[in-house]
Amino acid sequence: MATIKPPYPLSSPLKQNISPPPQTPLVSCKSISESLACFSISYLSRQRGQVAASVAFNPSGNFDLSLYDEEDESEKVQPPMPPKEGRYEVVIDNDSIRLLDLAPFHSATGITSPLSAEPKEFLERTIGFTINYTREDEHDPRELSEFPEIRLWFLRLDATYPWLPVLLDWRAGELARYTAMLVPHQMSMRMGVVFNPEALELFIMKKVFIVYSWLKKHNVPKPRLKTKDMARMLGFGIGDELFDLIDDHSLDQS
Known part of the structure; x- marks a missing residue:
């Protein structure tokens, strides 16, 4: 089998800590091999057209997370929920x-x-x-x-x-965990997996385009809401203006 090299070396969490460069947005979660316990995003104030990025989110849904342990006075992040019965x-x-x-x-x-x-x-x-x-x-x-x-x-x-x-x-x-398989990241002992923020944003936006059109094609109720929920699980808020643009310039997917 051919050897596939990642875009840049992935460091073992036992070998080094990865300190973020100044004013660089980072995405952090813990223990990806155990179905990630947290997933938070911190962004500098910025806008990209009609798509707004939220400040922080985690799949447990109970509180926002600080990227830096010393700044986080909240209780420990709860692990993800058990697998859905019958999935x-x-x-x-x-x-x-x-x-x-x-x-x-x-x-x-x-x-x-x-x-x-x-x-x-x-x-x-x-x-x-x-x-x-x-x-x-x-x-x-x-x-x-x-x-x-x-x-x-x-x-x-x-x-x-x-x-x-x-x-x-x-x-x-x-x-x-699925996102971690597809988006470039490095490992940090303190922060867990740290995603490349630009790669994560591109990944999410591509999935928004694909998922929204696919749900609409199959007449799933409230396709905008379902697509927004997916993006929000990865830390991004999507405005209706984007969906309006997609609807105004729809493509034949047959």
Whole structure:
């Protein structure tokens, strides 16, 4: 199998702390291999057209988080909620990862092609992942999102089903972990995973375009609200002006 190198080295959380450069927005969450316990975003005051970024958010939904431990006087962030009962569970292992085999996803969900998915049932039950990955070195300290072969499997999955994030079990941390597989980041002992902020923003905006159009195509009620909720889970607020532009210049997706 070809070696896939990340855009820049991913540091082990046991090797070094990563201090953010001055006035650089950072995205922080903890323990991505355990379905992230937190997901917060801090932005300098800025506007990009009609799309506004919120200051902070975490999937637990109970309070905003400080990026810096010494500034955070709140109680500890609660872990994500347990997996939703009855959700579709996709189990992948070393073999499926090595072969870039999406069969575990197909068999677990019944989705065998991008056109075969009807979103309403999946929005209700949601989808989650169990990653049974055996490390070659049992003492390897890397998180699952630091293994290039695992990220490559998720990249293929996302390329095949680009609307998938809206169907995931958000409150159990699946959307955050899925994002960690696709967005460049580094590891920090204090902050956990630190995302490249520009890459995260581009990822979110692309998913907004895809998901909103896909939900509308399948006549899902309140597609704007569902798309906004997805973006908000990743720390971004989306204004109606963006959806108005999409509607005014819609594309044929057939």
